[in-house]
Each structure stands twice: as structure tokens, then as C-alpha cells.
Amino acid sequence: MLFFDPLFIFAFLPVVWLGFKAIGIRVPRSVSIAWLLLASWVFYAWAYPVHLFWLIGSIFANFLCSIAIQKNVDSPRAKQFLVGGIILNLLILGGFKYSGFATESLATIFGLSLQPPSFLLPLAISFFTFQQISYLVTTYRERRMIARPLEYALYVSFFPQLIAGPIVQPGEMIPQLQSKTFGKTNLNDIALGLCLFIIGLGKKILLADNLAPIADLAFGQIAQGDPISALTAWMGLLAFALQIYFDFSAYSEMALGLGLLFGIQLPENFASPYRALSIIDFWRRWHITLSSFFKNYLYIPLGGNRLGFLRRHSNILITMTIAGLWHGANLTFIIWGFAQGLLLSINHFWRFSRVQLPFEVSWLLTFVPVTLCWTFFRAENLNEALQYFSALAGTHGWASTDGLPFIEYLRSLDQTEAWNQVHYSIHYHGWYPKLITGIHIGELVFSKPFLSFIQVTTSLLVVLLFPRPFVWMRQPINGNARFTKKAAFLCSFIITAILIQSGTLQATQFIYFRF
Amino acid sequence: MSASKFLKWLSCSFATFSAIVVALFCLHLGQPWWPHHHNREVRIAKHHIAESVEGPTIWLQGGSSTWFGFDSELLSSRTGYQVVNLAFNVTMPSEFCFDEIKRFAKPNDIVILPLENSMYFRDYYSNYAANELAIWAPDFFWDLTWKRKAMYLKYLSWRKVIAGVFARFGQITGSFKNQLKPLEPGQVVANAKAHWNGDYQGDVPAYYNYLTINRYGDFEHSNHALWRGLHDYNLMGTRPISEMTREDLTQFVNWTRSNNIRVFMSWIPMARNEKLNLDHPNAVATISRIRSFTDSLNLNFLGNPEDFLVEIEDLYDTSHHLTAEAARRHTETLIPILNKAIANTGDSNPSSSN
Numbered sequence: 001m002l003f004f005d006p007l008f009i010f011a012f013l014p015v016v017w018l019g020f021k022a023i024g025i026r027v028p029r030s031v032s033i034a035w036l037l038l039a040s041w042v043f044y045a046w047a048y049p050v051h052l053f054w055l056i057g058s059i060f061a062n063f064l065c066s067i068a069i070q071k072n073v074d075s076p077r078a079k080q081f082l083v084g085g086i087i088l089n090l091l092i093l094g095g096f097k098y099s100g101f102a103t104e105s106l107a108t109i110f111g112l113s114l115q116p117p118s119f120l121l122p123l124a125i126s127f128f129t130f131q132q133i134s135y136l137v138t139t140y141r142e143r144r145m146i147a148r149p150l151e152y153a154l155y156v157s158f159f160p161q162l163i164a165g166p167i168v169q170p171g172e173m174i175p176q177l178q179s180k181t182f183g184k185t186n187l188n189d190i191a192l193g194l195c196l197f198i199i200g201l202g203k204k205i206l207l208a209d210n211l212a213p214i215a216d217l218a219f220g221q222i223a224q225g226d227p228i229s230a231l232t233a234w235m236g237l238l239a240f241a242l243q244i245y246f247d248f249s250a251y252s253e254m255a256l257g258l259g260l261l262f263g264i265q266l267p268e269n270f271a272s273p274y275r276a277l278s279i280i281d282f283w284r285r286w287h288i289t290l291s292s293f294f295k296n297y298l299y300i301p302l303g304g305n306r307l308g309f310l311r312r313h314s315n316i317l318i319t320m321t322i323a324g325l326w327h328g329a330n331l332t333f334i335i336w337g338f339a340q341g342l343l344l345s346i347n348h349f350w351r352f353s354r355v356q357l358p359f360e361v362s363w364l365l366t367f368v369p370v371t372l373c374w375t376f377f378r379a380e381n382l383n384e385a386l387q388y389f390s391a392l393a394g395t396h397g398w399a400s401t402d403g404l405p406f407i408e409y410l411r412s413l414d415q416t417e418a419w420n421q422v423h424y425s426i427h428y429h430g431w432y433p434k435l436i437t438g439i440h441i442g443e444l445v446f447s448k449p450f451l452s453f454i455q456v457t458t459s460l461l462v463v464l465l466f467p468r469p470f471v472w473m474r475q476p477i478n479g480n481a482r483f484t485k486k487a488a489f490l491c492s493f494i495i496t497a498i499l500i501q502s503g504t505l506q507a508t509q510f511i512y513f514r515f
Numbered sequence: 516m517s518a519s520k521f522l523k524w525l526s527c528s529f530a531t532f533s534a535i536v537v538a539l540f541c542l543h544l545g546q547p548w549w550p551h552h553h554n555r556e557v558r559i560a561k562h563h564i565a566e567s568v569e570g571p572t573i574w575l576q577g578g579s580s581t582w583f584g585f586d587s588e589l590l591s592s593r594t595g596y597q598v599v600n601l602a603f604n605v606t607m608p609s610e611f612c613f614d615e616i617k618r619f620a621k622p623n624d625i626v627i628l629p630l631e632n633s634m635y636f637r638d639y640y641s642n643y644a645a646n647e648l649a650i651w652a653p654d655f656f657w658d659l660t661w662k663r664k665a666m667y668l669k670y671l672s673w674r675k676v677i678a679g680v681f682a683r684f685g686q687i688t689g690s691f692k693n694q695l696k697p698l699e700p701g702q703v704v705a706n707a708k709a710h711w712n713g714d715y716q717g718d719v720p721a722y723y724n725y726l727t728i729n730r731y732g733d734f735e736h737s738n739h740a741l742w743r744g745l746h747d748y749n750l751m752g753t754r755p756i757s758e759m760t761r762e763d764l765t766q767f768v769n770w771t772r773s774n775n776i777r778v779f780m781s782w783i784p785m786a787r788n789e790k791l792n793l794d795h796p797n798a799v800a801t802i803s804r805i806r807s808f809t810d811s812l813n814l815n816f817l818g819n820p821e822d823f824l825v826e827i828e829d830l831y832d833t834s835h836h837l838t839a840e841a842a843r844r845h846t847e848t849l850i851p852i853l854n855k856a857i858a859n860t861g862d863s864n865p866s867s868s869n
Binding site: 186187188190191192194195418419421422424425426428429484485487488489491492493495496499500501502 | 518519521522524525526527528529531532533536548646669672673674675677678679681682684685688
């Protein structure tokens with residue numbers, strides 16, 4: 001089930017929420033937790049019920065492990081249980097996620113005829129595995145039982161964050177479940193949750209999913225071996241950069257909003273990363289909880305920045321490469337992670353110079369490399385990524401109409417079929433000013449390249465100019481969230497626009513659901 | 516602003532936006548945009564034919580394979596019934612097709628439904644049909660149930676609404692070019708009559724239009740470039756009969772029974788080609804599903820799909836449109852089966868039905 005699925009919005013969510021509210025009035029807190037847990041498991045099992053076996057099995061095993069750690073807190077066995085638990089988690093994750101990739105790699109390198117194992121990757125395994133590792137570590141560090149079984153199961157399974165994060169630390173959620181007020185949501189939280197959910201829905205459906213076809217077309221052509229012009233390649237890459245931005249931003253806001261509807265404040269996972277003025281800043285804003293996880297559980301244990309210059313930078317490269325691999329078992333993700341590590345290292349070097357660049361230059365030096373790296377993230381394989389870089393460099397020409405006179409260029413533009421009715425309607429009123437004999441402005445305005453350009457530019461402006469909904473809404477006025485007429489108008493506009501488009505929507509799964 | 520005020524503002528502003536959308540929708544209804552008002556004119560001409568016939572009549576209804584697939588003059592001469600071909604496009608919703616018959620059919624008439632196979636499985640309104648009907652049959656929308664209205668709106672393009680609103684403002688401001696202006700119904704009928712009498716001197720505005728139908732409503736073939744694509748005629752899939760079609764056909768059959776009108780189902784002409792294999796288990800099962808469905812309504816099929824197979828050379832401009840000669844042969848194949856069915860189900864002499 002997806003957050004934008006009508007079944008989720010009009011059936012699952014209302015039933016679960018009303019049930020939660022009704023339970024919260026009279027019965028003990030544990031019943032509210034059980035209700036949410038049941039709903040979360042139904043949500044998780046909806047598409048592939050068999051996956052629930054892995055989720056529950058993993059919860060059970062990890063909880064037993066946490067009990068073992070807590071029971072042996074004064075003996076060295078606690079550490080053994082911790083290490084054993086982490087290894088077991090990573091083995092299961094690795095077995096599911098990377099065995100195919102490893103087999104294929106071995107077969108390629110050593111020329112063996114190995115058959116990669118074939119099984120369906122349990123949904124969200126990367127997320128719930130990491131979340132449980134952080135629980136085991138926290139139990140070990142705090143030397144106490146943090147949560148009761150139901151609380152722990154809900155901490156791992158809570159449906160707003162189960163599929164694609166945020167990766168919640170025990171301290172960020174379990175105390176909320178243990179609070180006496182849990183189950184008694186207030187109107188502020190409900191209004192704020194609703195607002196964030198609607199804004200996220202709008203970002204996903206109205207922005208991300210409308211950018212996807214532009215990116216898919218460009219990357220699809222490369223995948224088929226068709227040459228594309230640099231203009232098309234840049235447009236496709238920018239479209240993907242914005243698509244993944246809005247897609248992830250949408251998910252993060254919807255998750256926050258859903259959490260608030262149930263009185264749980266999840267950590268912010270996305271803080272306008274494309275406004276970052278350095279790569280270091282970018283990684284403080286993009287997938288914040290995953291970055292924190294890798295920092296706390298990999299970079300710092302590796303030695304962090306405490307073991308000298310070389311170790312520090314090699315730790316950054318190792319951490320980011322593994323973070324890349326976490327996204328998927330593919331060489332492209334490994335290279336993407338390594339490239340991010342390299343950029344971070346360069347950024348740390350640059351800091352020594354203490355040179356302050358103008359704002360615009362800093363922004364460009366952050367946004368452009370990040371965008372270029374998305375090529376590895378989006379391409380299906382390394383060859384495709386390299387072909388795409390070649391197209392970006394203009395090896396197949398700068399525009400598909402190189403060498404054509406301007407008038408012929410205008411004539412050659414593909415018209416966007418979806419807009420034909422509007423185009424003709426305006427045309428037959430004679431409302432178009434003529435540009436050149438036989439060519440009028442509508443030929444340009446309703447052409448595919450122009451509309452793609454408008455879409456990409458508008459989306460970029462939204463990124464740069466609109467406030468972060470979470471911050472915007474959370475700025476308190478007299479202790480209350482900052483509800484404004486603007487927010488109300490924005491939300492109702494989004495709902496109306498989605499309803500109008502509902503027949504022609506081509507909604508796609510959240511990109512981060514794949515990981 | 517407090518949360519409760521926020522929620523009130525959210526509701527009020529949503530109501531306002533919705534009102535604006537409803538206003539724009541109403542404003543756009545009935546507004547044409549080039550060149551699709553030609554379908555409207557085809558409908559006007561067909562309605563004129565339907566209104567003009569007297570005596571027992573056979574009504575043909577289906578998709579464009581029915582529009583292109585019959586020689587109604589031959590059918591009329593061999594059965595003694597008047598014949599009107601009301602069909603024109605496969606995407607038209609089934610309730611629209613049946614409503615068209617309900618407008619004109621009278622007791623003792625016969626309805627032949629060579630529905631396109633896809634029409635049995637369709638549980639949606641096509642975007643094309645939703646856009647078209649908003650232009651020339653807005654009443655269709657208003658007559659739908661609330662559930663169907665919501666479904667229809669889902670498939671109506673919002674860009675079409677904008678286009679229609681532009682057209683409306685064009686009419687108001689007078690900046691509305693001739694190409695976009697639909698003809699008055701009287702002018703359509705006058706032109707069509709002149710065309711049937713060989714007196715029409717004007718331009719033929721488009722390929723499919725009211726000047727490419729004959730006085731029975733059949734398509735009038737010209738020398739259009741042949742295009743003979745391959746097709747599985749929607750028999751090779753595994754889709755179930757749609758609830759939408761089930762509901763609409765059931766209602767229609769009940770109406771015909773209460774009005775003493777006989778209904779026969781028929782198969783569309785299908786070209787032998789590599790995508791179609793009537794012996795394939797999927798095709799056998801699909802045909803069986805269609806037959807079980809019509810059997811459940813006590814409707815008889817005229818012949819079998821194999822009886823109406825044609826060669827690919829018999830196709831005209833799509834895999835569903837027959838040439839004039841193939842349409843004649845298709846009709847000739849149907850006539851003895853139809854006459855037998857008419858004799859089996861009632862009086863075979865149409866004049867005695869009066």
C-alpha cells in the first residue's frame with residue numbers, strides 16, 4: 001500500500017485513525033499501541049503477506065537479543081550478544097540484498113557459471129534492519145531495557161516510517177510511546193499532520209511524478225542505445241535530480257504528517273538539501289537519519305576524524321561507499337557513494353583554505369556535482385551511466401536540431417499531445433501573436449522541449465523559494481504551531497489539483513521504497 | 516491562527532476551489548475544439564436518418580467496425596426491414612450506445628449489436644469519449660448516476676476543460692474562427708441530404724465526418740490510403756466481463772423486452788492474422804465468457820466468430836474497418852443467419868408486425 005493510494009487515503013488511514021482515537025478515549029495505552037501495531041502489520045503485508053514473516057521474525061530475534069544484552073549487562077557476554085546481533089542482522093540483509101550481486105560479480109570475475117539466487121527482497125528490510133541495530137546498540141550503551149515488547153514491535157513497525165524511513169533512534173520514539181498522553185492526540189498535531197501529509201502528497205503527485213517522464217525518456221533512450229543531445233541529457237538529468245528530491249521530500253513530509261496524526265513526532269529526514277552551500281551541508285540535509293546512522297555506527301567506530309588526516313579521509317570514503325551500497329546491489333550505487341565520499345573529502349580540504357566563495361558560486365559548486373552524481377544513481381548499469389555522461393558532454397550534439405535555421409527549428413519541435421486541445425483552442429481564436437510567417441508562439445509554447453523546460457524551471461524555483469513545510473509550520477506562535485491562511489490555501493489547492501488530475505495520473509512508487 | 520481555524524480555512528478554501536472548478540466545468544460543456552465537433556455532426560446526421568425511417572426497423576449499434584462493416588441497403592432489401600446504422604466509435608460508452616437506440620427504437624423493431632470485443636471488458640470511460648461527449652452530448656453527463664458521474668469526471672482531461680473555457684470566451688468575445696464553429700443542426704442535415712443526392716458542392720471537412728456516411732448511416736468509402744494492422748481483437752486476453760457492461764446491457768435488454776423489441780448479438784468482422792488465434796485457449800475462454808454473459812440475458816448470438824473472419828486484404832484503413840466490398844460480403848454472411856433467427860424468435864414478415 002502506498003501513501004497516495006486511494007485505498008490508503010480513503011479507507012486504511014481513516015479506519016486506523018478513528019480506531020486509534022476511539023481506543024485512546026477509554027482503554028489503556030497498550031491497547032492503542034497494539035492497535036497501531038496491528039494496522040502497521042496489515043499495511044506492511046498488504047502487497048506481499050509472506051514478507052510479514054521476515055518482519056516479525058526479525059523483531060522477535062532482535063528483541064530476544066536486546067533482552068540477552070540487558071541481562072548480561074555486567075558481563076563481557078553483553079558485547080558478544082551485541083556483536084552477534086549486529087552480525088546476524090547484517091547477514092540477513094546481505095543475504096537478501098547482496099547475494100545476487102555477489103554471485104554475479106564472482107561469476108564475471110572468475111568466469112564461473114554460477115546461478116544467482118532468486119528471491120523477493122522483503123520490503124523495507126534495509127530500514128528495519130538498521131533501526132534494530134540502533135536499538136541493540138542503544139540497549140548496550142544505556143545498559144537497561146528500553147522498551148516493552150509491544151512498544152519495541154511498534155517502534156520498528158510503525159507504518160509511516162516503516163517502508164522508507166526515517167531511521168528512528170529508540171530515544172526519538174519509544175519515550176513518546178511510553179508517555180501517559182500517548183493515544184490522546186490534540187487538534188494542533190492533527191492539523192499539522194494533515195497539512196504536512198497534503199503538502200507531501202502534492203510534491204509527490206504534482207511535482208515528482210510529472211518530472212519522471214522527462215527523466216525516463218532521456219535515460220530510456222540511452223538505455224536503448226539511442227544517442228541524445230546534450231540539451232536533452234541535461235534536461236533529463238535535472239528532471240531526475242528534482243524528481244528524486246520531491247519524491248523523497250514528499251515521503252518524508254507524509255511520514256512526519258502521518259506520525260503527528262497519531263501523536264508521534266518522527267525526526268526530520270529532509271531539510272531542503274538543494275539549498276545547501278557545500279557538500280558537507282548537503283549531507284546534513286539529505287536523508288538526515290541515514291547520514292546520522294552511518295556517522296554514528298560506521299564512521300565514528302572506524303575512527304572518525306581522530307586518527308589523522310589519511311584515516312579521516314579514508315573513513316569518509318569507506319563510509320560513503322558503503323552508504324552507496326546500502327541503496328542497492330549495483331556497481332553504480334557503489335560508484336555513486338564513492339563519488340559522494342570524494343566530494344566530501346574535497347569539501348573538507350577546501351575548508352582548510354578558509355576562502356569564502358560568493359553564495360551563488362557555493363550553491364552551484366554543490367548543486368552541479370550532486371546532480372551529476374545522480375547519473376550513477378539513475379542509470380541501470382555502469383555502461384549506461386558512462387553513455388549518459390558522454391551525452392551530457394555533447395558528443396551527440398548540443399541540440400537535436402543542430403545546424404537548423406531558427407524557423408526550421410521551430411517547425412521541427414514536437415508538439416505535446418496532452419496540450420493539443422488548449423493549443424488549438426487558443427490558435428483558432430487567433431489569440432497567438434505571430435512570431436514568423438507561418439509560425440506562431442503556440443508552436444513553441446506547447447512544444448515538448450519548452451514544456452519540459454518550464455516544468456524543470458518551475459520545480460527548481462519551488463525548491464529554492466518555498467519554505468520547508470515542517471519548519472514553516474512548526475515555528476510557534478504563543479506556543480502553538482503556526483497555522484496560516486497561506487497553508488490552508490496551499491493545502492486546498494493541492495487537493496483540488498490532485499482531484500482534477502486524478503484520471504490522468506501516472507503515479508509511481510516512491511523511489512526510496514526500492515531500498 | 517489556531518488549529519481549529521486552520522481546519523475551517525482549509526474546508527472553506529477547498530469549497531471555493533471546488534466551486535471554481537465546477538464553474539469552469541459547466542462553462543466548458545458543449546464547447547468544441549477543432550476538429551472533434553465532426554463527431555457531433557455525424558451524430559446529427561444519423562439522428563436525422565433515424566427520425567426519418569418509418570415501419571419496422573433494424574438498428575445496428577456497436578463500434579466503428581459496425582459503421583464500416585455493413586451494407587445496410589442490402590440488409591434492408593433481404594430482410595424487408597428498414598435499416599439504420601447508428602454506430603460510429605468503439606470508445607463510446609455502452610450506455611451511450613444503448614441510449615442512442617432507446618431514442619428511436621419502437622415495438623417490433625430489431626436491434627443487432629455487433630459490439631467490439633473490448634466493449635465487453637471495459638470498466639472505464641475512455642479519455643477520448645469523455646472529452647467528446649463533453650463537447651456534443653453534455654446531457655449524457657447530467658443523466659449519469661452520481662457514481663458514474665464521478666467516474667466520468669475521472670477520465671475527463673482537465674486540459675480539455677481549459678480548452679473548452681477558452682472556446683467559450685472566444686464565443687463571447689467573437690474571436691472564434693469558422694473552423695472551430697460547429698454547424699447548425701439544420702445545416703448539417705441540409706448538407707448531408709445534398710450529399711446523398713449528389714448535389715453537395717462544398718468541402719469535405721475531415722476524413723470521418725457527416726459527409727462520409729450514406730443515407731443508411733453506413734460509412735461511405737473513398738480512396739483512403741489502406742492501412743492493415745495486425746490485431747488480436749481483444750480475444751487473446753483473460754479479462755472478465757466488466758460490471759459496467761453487464762449493468763448497462765442488462766438494463767437495455769430489460770427495456771427492449773418491455774417494449775417488444777428483439778435484440779441479437781453479433782460478432783465483429785476479424786481479419787485472419789498472426790495475432791489472432793481462435794483455437795488458442797485464451798480466445799476459446801474469452802468467447803465462452805462473452806457467450807455465457809449474453810446467454811445469462813437470454814440473448815442469442817448470430818453465428819460464430821469463425822463465420823465472420825475476413826482476409827487482411829478486406830481491411831480498409833484500420834484492422835477494424837472493412838472495405839465496401841468486404842462490408843457487403845460480411846452483410847451477406849449475416850443475412851441468412853439473421854433471417855433464421857428472426858423466424859425462430861417471432862414473425863419473420865416485418866410488414867405484418869405493424
